[in-house]
Amino acid sequence: MAKIGFIGLGVMGGAMARNLAGAGYDVTAYDLDDDAVSAVVDAGATGASTSEAAVAGAEVVFLSLPSPDVVTAVVDDIEDSLEAGAVLVDLTTSTPETTNEVADRLSNRDVDVLGAPVSGGASGAEAATLTIMAGGDRAVYDVCEELFEAIGTDVYYVGSQPGHGHAVKLLNNYLSFTALLASSEAVILGTAAGLDPEILVDVFSVSSGRNSATQDKIPNQVLTGEYDNGFKLSLMEKDMHLLSEFSDDQDVPLLIAETIETLITYTRLREGGDGDMTRTYDLLESLMRP
Structure with missing residues (x-):
């Protein structure tokens, strides 16, 4: 089993x-938050x-950081x-250039x-069902693939440059955010016309307009009043x-x-x-139906 260093023990x-x-796996972990370290030690x-101590002697080092x-x-x-001879794996949502x-x-x-x-949110991270988009040397990816399979179920090699993985992640998030805003507009307009919003998202979710917002965020967060998808507006903006x-x-x-x-x-x-990302629905509703 590989000796792993892990830096950044936030929600993901x-x-x-x-x-x-x-x-x-033999994991040595570090975070500025001592409670976060304790939770991983319990596991x-x-x-x-220190971060230096976390990576000393590690064959693979994972980073999961804010920016x-x-x-x-x-x-x-x-x-x-x-x-x-070590491998550094950056799980952070970052830029390809970085x-x-x-x-x-x-x-x-x-x-x-x-x-x-990675993509899949806090629930996917907990359940080890994340999607992983990896870029870099194919032989290095092959060595690390079994590690990725311990944290995700959909693991993709997306390109030969290390930055290719982060390019795919940014594009994926763009589609997710766009779908949330466009779907919110559709539901708000339909509701104004007297349609049941729950029926609307049910229909959309089995039709050509389906997306993660119609299948999850709007029915399970907005319409229930939960607003706890687990992705902050500050991260969305970032x-x-x-x-x-x-x-x-x-x-x-x-x-767009x-x-x-x-x-x-x-x-x-x-x-x-x-605030949760699903609060964008409320902003659009206030603008469309003042």
């Missing part, structure tokens, strides 16, 4: 680290007092502690990098900003994205950064 990272430990991992800037800062801290830059830096230390962000950076880097403008990002920002200003 903590669950993935616990699942790796539960699968029998069978070893706690580390590209934090990834860069953590790599600064651990670079000299990484073993030659991941490729990290890969270039660490190649001088004979450390390979895979960009492998991901749209990263998508915009990616679009600019490729010199390929996204024509600016409107989506603006609506998300308005919702974040209204609900606060910790």
Whole structure:
């Protein structure tokens, strides 16, 4: 079994680290939050007092961090502690450029990098049913595939550059956010016309308009009043900003994205950064039916 270092034990990272430990892997984990470390230790991992200690002697190091800037800062801290021949796997929702830059830096230390962000939310992380989108050298991916299978059920090799995985993740999130806003508009308009919103999402979910919003977010969060999908508006806004950076880097403008990002920002200003992403429905309803 591979010796694993794991840095970043938030809602997603903590669950993935616990699942790796539960699968029998030798996991040494670190986070700024001592309680998060304790929860992973309870699942069978070893706690580390520093990020450098977490990666010492590790064959594979996982990062699950809040942003590209934090990834860069953590790599600064651990670079000299990484073993030659190790693999760094970045699970963070980051930019392709950041991941490729990290890969270039660490190649001088004979450390390979895979960009492998995940999708599936907190529930998917807990249940080890995540989708994993991995980019990088195929041979390195093959070595790590069994580790990915301990945290997810849909594991994809998406391209030869480490940044390819993060490109796929940003595009996936863009589709998810767009579907939520467009589906919300459709349900709000239908409701205004006297239609039952529950029947609307039932019909949409078995028809050509189906998507994750009609199948889950609107019926199970908005219409029940739960609003606890588990994805914060601050993260939603951050991901749209990263998508915009990616679009600019490729010199390929996204024509709808600016409107989506603006609506998300308005919702974040209204609900606060910790508000759930499904609160975008409420903003649209207030604009469409004042």
